[in-house]
Amino acid sequence: xxxCKAFLSxxxxxxxxxxxxxxxxxxxxAAADLLMSSGNAVAVQKTLPLDGGHLIYLQRDLAGxxxxxxxxxxRAPLTAIRWNVDLLLSTARxxxxxxxxxxxxxxxxxxxxxxLVNDLLMVGRMDSGRLExxxxxxxxxxxxxxxxxxxxxxxxxxxxxxVFDSRLQRANAHIDTDLFIKTFENLLDNAIEYGFSDSRVxxxxxxxxxxxxxxxxxxxxxxxxxxxxxxxxxxKFYRSEEAHKIRPNGTGLGLYIAKLAVEANGGTIWFxxxxxxxxxxxxTVPLSx
Amino acid sequence: xxxxxxxxxxxxxxSGKTILVVEDxxxxxxxxxxxxxxxxxxxxxxxxxEDALKMVKKTIPDLVWLDVYLPGINGLELLKxxxxxxxxxxxxxxxxxVSGSNKKIEIAExxxxxxxxxxxxxxxxxxxxxxxKILKK
Numbered sequence: 352x353x354x355c356k357a358f359l360s361x362x363x364x365x366x367x368x369x370x371x372x373x374x375x376x377x378x379x380x381a382a383a384d385l386l387m388s389s390g391n392a393v394a395v396q397k398t399l400p401l402d403g404g405h406l407i408y409l410q411r412d413l414a415g416x417x418x419x420x421x422x423x424x425x426r427a428p429l430t431a432i433r434w435n436v437d438l439l440l441s442t443a444r445x446x447x448x449x450x451x452x453x454x455x456x457x458x459x460x461x462x463x464x465x466x467l468v469n470d471l472l473m474v475g476r477m478d479s480g481r482l483e484x485x486x487x488x489x490x491x492x493x494x495x496x497x498x499x500x501x502x503x504x505x506x507x508x509x510x511x512x513x514v515f516d517s518r519l520q521r522a523n524a525h526i527d528t529d530l531f532i533k534t535f536e537n538l539l540d541n542a543i544e545y546g547f548s549d550s551r552v553x554x555x556x557x558x559x560x561x562x563x564x565x566x567x568x569x570x571x572x573x574x575x576x577x578x579x580x581x582x583x584x585x586x587k588f589y590r591s592e593e594a595h596k597i598r599p600n601g602t603g604l605g606l607y608i609a610k611l612a613v614e615a616n617g618g619t620i621w622f623x624x625x626x627x628x629x630x631x632x633x634x635t636v637p638l639s640x
Numbered sequence: 641x642x643x644x645x646x647x648x649x650x651x652x653x654x655s656g657k658t659i660l661v662v663e664d665x666x667x668x669x670x671x672x673x674x675x676x677x678x679x680x681x682x683x684x685x686x687x688x689x690e691d692a693l694k695m696v697k698k699t700i701p702d703l704v705w706l707d708v709y710l711p712g713i714n715g716l717e718l719l720k721x722x723x724x725x726x727x728x729x730x731x732x733x734x735x736x737x738v739s740g741s742n743k744k745i746e747i748a749e750x751x752x753x754x755x756x757x758x759x760x761x762x763x764x765x766x767x768x769x770x771x772x773k774i775l776k777k
Contacts, residue, residue: 423709426738426760431667434764438671441765456667595664595711596688 365393365409368401382409424467424602428460435460470604473533474587477611484527484615491522491531491565491636495556498536502543510549513539517556522565525639530612534620537605538569538632544598546571546629564618564635572629581624585610609634657775658682660701662692662718663736664710668759672705675768689713693721696728702775703754708737708744716744719751734774736767 356377359366365382367375378386385393386409396408435457439450476482499513506513524531542552550572559566576584580591588603595601613620618635659681663669666687673683684701686692688711696704704722708715715735722728733753737744740758748756754774757767 423738427665427668430738430759431665431671433760434668434671437763437765438675456670460667592712 367407367409368404369407370404373405376404385409421471425464428464428467431460432457432464467602470602470608473608474604477608477615482611482615484530486525486527486616488523488525488639489528489531491524491567492517492519492556494528494532495535495554495567498532498539499554502536502539505540506543506552509543509546511543511546511552513543513552513554515554515556519556519558522556522558523639524565524636526616526636530616531636534609534612534616534634535567535569537609538634541605542569542571542573542630542632545594546573550629558638559635562635563638565638566633566635568631568633570629570631574629575626576622576624576630584622585620656682657703658684658699658701659703659705659771660692660695661685661705662687662689662710662715663705663707664688665707671764672767675764676705676771679768679772681771687711689715689718692718696722696731697725700728700731702732703771704731704733705771706733706735708735708739716747716751719748719753723751732774734771 356368359368359377360379362379363381365385366379367382368377370376393409396410398408399406435453439445439453445453473482496515499515503513539552539554546552552572553568553570555566555568555570557566557568558564574593577591577593580593583589584591585606587607589607590601590603610620613634617637620632620634622630622632624630657680659676661669661672661676661683663672663685664687669685669687673685676683684695684699686695690712692704692706692710693713695701706715706719710718713721715737719733719735722731722733733751735748735753735756736759737756738759740761745756755770757770759767762770
C-alpha cells in the first residue's frame with residue numbers, strides 16, 4: 352500500500368483511494384487541489400475495485416462548473432434589477448433625477464442580461480455543433496466602418512480616437528456577416544475598454560495574397576497581458592484579474608465566441624501583447640472565390 | 641446617484657458607524673451605499689479584495705459588507721486574511737453573495753461572521769435591517 356500511495360501521489364491525475372464505505376483513505380495532491388479550489392465542480396470519472404476499497408479517478412465537472420458560472424452571471428444582474436425596482440416602488444420621496452438614475456440602471460442591466468443570454472445561446476449552439484453558418488457576399492470595409500461609427504461614441508467618452516487604415520478600395524468576401532460583425536465588435540469593444548484613456552485604437556484591413564486572406568488588426572494602447580492570460584485568453588469564461596478590475600461585470604465569453612466565430616468563417620485569430628506596444632488582435636477572413 | 645435628497649432622510653441613530661461595502665457590481669454597490677447612507681451610516685466602498693484589505697487596515701470599520709466573487713483576492717480569502725491579522729481579526733463581517741453554496745457558507749462560518757446572506761433572497765431593505773440588527777448587538 353505504501354509504494355502504491357507513493358506512486359499515486361506523483362500522478363497528475365486526481366486520484367483518491369476509498370474504503371468500502373466510501374471513506375477517503377488517501378488523496379493525492381492533484382485530487383486535493385481539485386477538491387480545495389473554489390468554483391470547481393468535481394465528478395467521478397471512473398472507479399476501479401481495489402483490495403478492501405476503491406481507486407477513484409476524479410475530473411473537473413465542466414458541465415457543473417458552467418452551470419454554476421451561468422447562475423452566478425445571471426443572479427447578479429437579476430438582483431440589481433430587483434433592488435432598483437424595490438427602491439423605485441418603496442421610496443415615495445425620490446427626486447425626479449434619482450428615479451431617472453434608477454431607471455437607467457435597470458435599462459443598462461436589462462441590456463446586459465439580454466446580451467449575456469444571447470452570448471450563452473450562441474455558445475450553446477457553437478459547443479454542440481448546431482451553429483448554422485450562412486455565408487453571403489459582403490464588403491468587409493463597409494462592415495468595419497459601420498461598426499467603428501457605432502462604437503465611436505463609447506471611445507469618445509474615454510477621449511480615445513479610433514483610427515482606420517486600409518489601402519483597399521473594397522474587400523469582398525463570402526462569409527457569415529453576423530459572425531464577422533460579432534467578432535469585430537467584441538474585439539473593438541475590448542480595445543476601447545482595456546486601452547488607456549486619451550489613447551488611440553488602430554484598426555487596419557489589408558490583403559495577404561500569400562495566405563489568400565484578408566487580415567484585420569485591432570490595436571489598443573493599454574496594459575500588456577500576463578503569461579497566464581496569454582494561455583487562457585480564448586478559454587470559455589476566463590477573465591484575467593486586470594480585466595475583472597476594469598470591467599467587473601464581463602462574462603468571459605467575448606473572446607471565446609470571437610475565436611469560434613472566426614474559425615466558423617474559415618479564418619484564424621491570434622494576438623500580440625507587450626508593455627511597449629499594447630495589445631493587437633489579428634484575425635483573417637478567406638478571400639472570396 | 642444623486643444623494644442630495646437622500647441625505648435629508650438620514651437616520652441619526654446610526655450616524656458615526658462606518659460600513660465598508662466590498663462589492664464588484666457597480667450598480668449594486670451604488671444602491672447599497674445609497675440605502676446605507678439613508679439609514680445614517682458612513683459608507684466606504686471597494687470594488688476588489690486588494691483595495692478592501694488596504695482600507696480595513698487603514699480604518700477599521702464597524703462592519704464589512706462582503707461579496708464573495710471579487711476580482712483578485714476573493715471574499716473568503718479576504719476574510720481569512722482579516723482573521724489572520726492582529727489588527728483586523730475582530731472586525732465584524734457580513735457576507736452578502738449571489739452564491740448560497742453550503743461549502744462557502746461552511747468556510748465563512750468557521751471564520752466567525754455575523755451572517756451569510758444570499759442576495760437574491762432578500763430585498764435591499766431587508767438586508768439593511770439585518771445590518772441594523774448586527775450593529776445593535
